[in-house]
Amino acid sequence: MDEPLLTRPDATSRQQGALQDILQQGRLLPLFQPVVSLREKCFYGWEALIRGPMESYLHHPLELFRCARQEGLLVALEQLSREKSLAAFARQQLPGKLFINASPDVLTEPDHEPGQTLELVQASGLEPGQLVIELTEQQPVHDFELMRRAINHYREMGFQIALDDLGNGYSGLRLWSELRPDYVKIDRHFVHQISHDRVKQDFLRFVLDMARSVGSTVIAEGVETQAEMQMLLDLGINLVQGYHFSRPQSHPAHQPPPALLDISPPEPLDNNEADLATSLLRKVRSISPDTSVAEAVEIFRQDEELFSLPVVTANDLPIGLLLRNQLMSTLLRPFGQELYYRKAVTCLMHEQPLIAEADQPLEAISQRITERSREHLDDDFIIARQGRYQGIGQVVDLLRIITELKVRSARQANPLTLLPGNGPIQDTLNAWLKRQDPLVVCYLDLDNFKVFNDTYGYVLGDELLKRLGTILQQYLHPHDDFIGHIGGDDFVAICRSKDWQERMLCVLHDFSRHSLEFYSEADRAAGGIHARDRFGVERFFSFVGVSIAALQAPTDAGITAHMLAAEVSHLKHFAKQLEGSSLVLQQGAQQRVLWPSESAPQDYQ
Structure with a gap:
């Protein structure tokens, strides 16, 4: 021991x-x-x-x-x-x-x-x-x-x-x-x-x-x-x-x-040209990797509005960005000119500039810019097409256009949930149909919502609608799926995620749990509300539920958003006939009830 x-x-x-x-x-x-x-x-x-x-x-x-x-x-x-x-x-x-x-x-x-x-x-x-x-x-x-x-x-x-x-x-x-x-x-x-x-x-x-x-x-x-x-x-x-x-x-x-x-990069939402990097394109001359620092200084001296020079190979491949401020700061140091003036610009260029493809969405570029280090936060960025140099983009132009797009998007968004409204819903659906992406259109409608709204007031009614919007955003895929709010208690989800059924079942289960928080203790104990229906008859209404009509979109050419909207609307009426929350799927001529006959997977609870 x-x-x-x-x-x-x-x-x-x-x-x-x-x-x-x-x-x-x-x-x-x-x-x-x-x-x-x-x-x-x-x-x-x-x-x-x-x-x-x-x-x-x-x-x-x-x-x-x-x-x-x-x-x-x-x-x-x-x-x-x-x-x-x-x-x-x-x-x-x-x-x-x-x-x-x-x-x-x-x-x-x-x-x-x-x-x-x-x-x-x-x-x-x-x-x-x-x-x-x-x-x-x-x-x-x-x-x-x-x-x-x-x-x-x-x-x-x-x-x-x-x-x-x-x-x-x-x-x-x-x-x-x-x-x-x-x-x-x-x-x-x-x-x-x-x-x-x-x-x-x-x-x-x-x-x-x-x-x-x-x-x-x-x-x-x-x-x-x-x-x-x-x-x-x-x-x-x-x-x-x-x-x-x-x-x-x-x-x-x-x-x-x-x-x-x-890597499978997140697929962006379809955008018209105003939403893409090409809208920021500024034609700026490029310099070769063997250009001397002295030559670059002279180019900057001749153009006071020039903040950067892209360094591009003979094959039009961008390999760096020479920044005016960084260049001048280096040359103003003791012996700066003696050390660098005769050297090639590659010794002073920024070797990892942001390079955006011309068809990249502005939102994606904005996110990449916010992730840059502070010293390069305001730098110009290179715009390329299939990797080959096209021109320069500037952060100030990006901020201006994104602000304009945000204002336009806000005008088309539902004011309560801030989810996209009818215009963006139709535009996205038509664009995805045109590309013949496999997708499912889901129409969500709340059951017994009018009685809840009449009993508890519009403030709690609005909060319940916002809660459904939040739950949809929580469970649906941020890039493969699209969520819209038509108005009132009607929502739309356009799903390209392969596990959309599991995600929708999770929406039903999570909403069923959280919606109880909006009821009084007495109504929770009773299992619902005693109120008058639209005909003035006193009767019992169960808790607010969600009816989901899911339509597998055909991949035939010529199918439009209006055609699918009419078909999924008919399917919604069938879903609402089921007691409580439901999920109904139509594939071609076949209809299946996925809930309440199936349970939510454990991974999503």
Whole structure:
């Protein structure tokens, strides 16, 4: 019993000696795991991960950093880790940004010397804007003011800040609100099996809303499956990392991983040309990659209205964007002209500009712009057609046109639920029919709504209608399906999702649960309302339900929205004859009652 206790000091001293040997001999191995852009299908950056010597029990990073913290060598370990990571990153010429981990409490240690990281960056031949300091929270942070000053010091040097593992720390949310980081990384717990977990999906929607309000870009960690990747893309998350793309490697490939090629991008709603990137097109001359900086300066000098120059190959492929402000700022530094004037513009161009296809919807472009780093938030973007350069788009034009479209959309939306009204419903249905997409048109009508409205008043009646609209948006697919509000208690859903039946059954079940909240305790106990019908006869009415008439649209050419509207309206009358909520499907001449004969799947409850 006593022997292990007697050997612990020796083990501790051996551990300390091993760590000191590692630090003195510089025996750290940096590995790199890519951060990928799902929309651009390319590398956005790399997270540097440190390992100890393979033969050492300090090889694993948790043991390595735990030992360093225990022995008071954390500052030295992190400094050497940065040196090794920066040198390897520069030597391999990896594209994009470099994310380097840092413990928040180290930044406030007395032996931490500010300025060393900038010296390492400059010695590696990198630009400060390429480095992202990623705060990993292993210990609680108490002195937020000191932390804020340390972070501001990094920002003044040109570095960006990322907050790691949001949702898995002692004070992550407060760090987020206090520091306003450029990036927020979501802990892998919230990504694991997210395609089957609506709570996790709702959490990520909340995080995305918060990120937009504070100007942060979200990065999802721990992506291991195709389903997780696709769900994150559907939710609007562009930057991800995980084993699905690549494990950490000392010499990673420069080519994007095959998993990126399997992405099915969210299919946008049909838009006319005014809704597409081509409406923003400005014809701007391009320059070749071998154009000198001096030549570019002269082009900018001759045109004061020119804010950027696209760098395009001989095959019309855009590879970068030379930004006027960034160029002039660099040249005004000490020895700036001497260092860069004779060099090619590729040394100063922005290598990852936003490139939008001419037929990309403006809403999608706007979302991509909000996800850019702050330093590039107002930059011009390149417009291409099938990957080949067409011209330039400007953020000010995008904002103007989107505002006009929003005003037009608001005029056509239902004022109560803000869902699209009759015009957009018909336009979308006709467009999808023209493309001969397999789709189902669902007509939703509330049962016993008039009696409820007369009994409880229009205020609660309106709230009940808004609740149905919210539930529809919660369960139907955000890109494959379309939801509209005709008026009153009539709604329409145009579904292209393959699991539309399960989604509609979930709508019925969820509405049945939530609608009870609008009744008094007495009426809930009675199971309904005693009231007069339209003929003045006193009788009992059960709770408000939903009748859904679902029509499988034929793929024949010539079918129009008006033709389907008439047919689904007749089907609705049949659905309303059933007692309580119902779901009726018509495929050709065949009609089937899907509910109340079937139950909702567990995955959607």
